[in-house]
Amino acid sequence: MTSMPSTHRFTTLRRAGIGLALVGTLALLSACASPSVEDYAQERPALDLRQYFNGPLTAHGMFTDRQGKVVKRFTVQMTGKWTGNEGVLEEHFVYSDGTTQERTWHIQYLGEGRYSGQAGDVVGPATGQAAGNALHWNYVLALPVNGRVWNVRMDDWMYLMDGRIMLNRTAMSKFGIHLGDLTISFTKGSE
Structure with missing residues (x-):
């Protein structure tokens, strides 16, 4: 079994972190986009x-x-x-x-x-x-x-x-x- 070179592992982890951050940001934005009753004041x-x-x-x-x-x-x-x-x-x-x-x-x-x-x-x-x-x-x-x-x-x-x-x-x-x-x-x- 061969191991992944450390630079490739770092790049993979970095991409996964960016992906998770993007998913988290989208979830936060969709929660913020919910209507508020004050929108209808x-x-x-x-x-x-x-x-x-x-x-x-x-x-x-x-x-x-x-x-x-x-x-x-x-x-x-x-x-x-x-x-x-x-x-x-x-x-x-x-x-x-x-x-x-x-x-x-x-x-x-x-x-x-x-x-x-x-x-x-x-x-x-x-x-x-x-x-x-x-x-x-x-x-x-x-x-x-x-x-x-x-x-x-x-x-x-x-x-x-x-x-x-x-x-x-x-x-x-x-x-x-x-x-x-x-x-x-x-x-x-x-x-």
Whole structure:
């Protein structure tokens, strides 16, 4: 067995180091390129959950897997009620396969566009920050999948389009692996 000359080993190690540095730099740049809720601070109309999630709402949505295939569609009838900075949002889901689900959110406005929330199938607190027409909401959902429960990280972005319509896009992940997306259109008022 012949050994590599020391200059060749140095060049190989140097190239590997440059490659790792490049990969690290690209990862850092992509992390820095993520949107910030402050990017939307000047967008109008301004989103205030206390106003938008107050009264009846209807939502239509779908789950897509990581390949983009629609896995399930749903409709949600909601009613929100606020007393000062404390809100309750009741959600009644009907899925395309005929199953139903109920969820009740307890939301608190913390000031300066910050929100906190809890629900029965949410692990720990949900946290949110609003600026302009956008809200960035993060939480872990205990999601039933094939007879088991997975704790799935929900990276939720909501955008108020006008006084009645809000769009929502959520990236779902577990252990940092992207599982799929949730897309919802909210309409203020009942249908």
